[in-house]
């Protein structure tokens with residue numbers, strides 16, 4: 001079935017839902033941009049004070065918290081964990097680059 005064959009009321013409902021999806025996607029982008037602004041500042045703070053780019057203990061706490069939030073929001077906790085882990089991995093890459101640019105090739109984690 002091509003788009004032109006879709007019943008007008010179905011098409012209207014599809015458009016309405018897609019507008020909502022587009023708004024949510026825009027909000028996600030803006031929220032992520034704000035999060036990365038904050039994490040970039042953390043990266044600079046860490047580089048200035050020779051702190052390691054990653055903090056596994058903090059990540060464990062965040063994952064536990066996010067999984068609980070996901071559960072109460074009827075979102076798959078495994079999906080929430082995967083998403084947060086993906087974002088944090090990117091943040092750590094940024095922190096490693098900031099540390100390198102600051103001239104301190106610190107260890108990746110806080111573990112000794």
Ligand SMILES: C=C(O[C@@H]1C=C(C(=O)O)C=C[C@H]1O)C(=O)O
Nearest residue numbers: 039042053054055058059088091
């Ligand atoms: C932002 C930080 O650096 C890293 C990135 C994190 C994040 O993106 O939430 C959490 C812990 C750290 O591994 C931090 O230490 O708070």
